Amino acid sequence: MKRPLYVPVAAVLMLAGCGGGSTEKQFEGVPLERQDPGPTHVHGLGLDQRTGTLFIATHTGLFEVPRNEQRARRIGDRFQDTMGFTAVSPDLFLGSGHPDIRDDAPPLLGLITSADQGRSWKAVSLRGQADFHILRSRGRNIYGYDSSHERLMTSTDGGERWVENDVPEAFLDLVVDPTDTSHLLASGAATLYESRDRGKTWRTSGVVTGLLGWPTPQLIYLVEQRGRVQ
Known part of the structure; x- marks a missing residue:
């Protein structure tokens, strides 16, 4: 991997999984309506490059944390446990996870x-x-790692229909080549894997692990658990 001379990393957050949705309308024993626990257990980040707003x-x-502000503020009044969060563009966010515990939902x-930048969400599939x-996501191509079944799901139509693929082990992170989906x-x-056929087959590519970034064809980031960037 190519090591950049400078990487503007403000914070490195190792993301952890969550269990299923709760049926009790409480958080830590207190009714949800009486409190706001704030941002706890961060799953993902997104940046609106037009405005500089950070989404958490x-x-x-x-x-969201608008540019030049120090405190995060809740978007709307929802307590949805948003996993797999990806800000594809300012007008398209992808997500998954578990519903607000006040909702009658699976x-x-x-x-x-x-x-609308997380103020409302639409169910698409699965x-x-x-x-x-x-x-x-790269264009209409979406790759999703489903932790509930340890499988990689691939879609070429924006997530309407999916193909299921096996994975060699549970994935921590996944990135797509900017020029070859x-x-x-x-x-x-503890292993890095590579696939050249949309996740149908995998080969070992290294014995390091961490969060991944692939912003340009020539530049790949790997952030180790202790924060070191390769």
């Missing part, structure tokens, strides 16, 4: 999308069938 997907809802959200802890890198517990 957490176990207790989606939050515990697994499948693929959901938002066209509702009640998938818990995507990782979602990656069939070329993938994924990290497991």
Whole structure:
């Protein structure tokens, strides 16, 4: 991997999984309506490059931090546990996870999308069938790692229909080649994997692991658990 001379990393957050949705309308024993626990257990980050607003997907809802502000504020009044959060563009967010505990909904959200920066969400597919802890998108191609069944789901039509693929182990992260949507890198517990056929087959590519980034064809980031960037 090519090591950059400078990486503007403000914070490195190792993302952890969550269990199924709760049926009690409480958080830590207190009715949800009486409190706001704030952003706890961060699952993902997104940045609106037009405005500089940072979006934070957490176990207790989606939050935003506008440019030059120091405190996160809740988006809307929802406490949805948003997993697999990906800000594809300012007008398209992808997500998954578990519903607001006040909602009458299945515990697994499948693929959901938002066209208004998380103020509302639309169910797209696999509702009640998938818990995507990782979602990656290149155009109409979407890759989703479903932690509830340890499988990689691939779609070429924006998430309406899916193909299921086996994975060598549970994935920590996944990235897509910016110039070839069939070329993938994924990290497991202690191994880096590579696929050149949209996740149908995998080969070992290294014995390191961590969070991945692939912003340009020539530049791949790997952030280890202790924060070191390769």
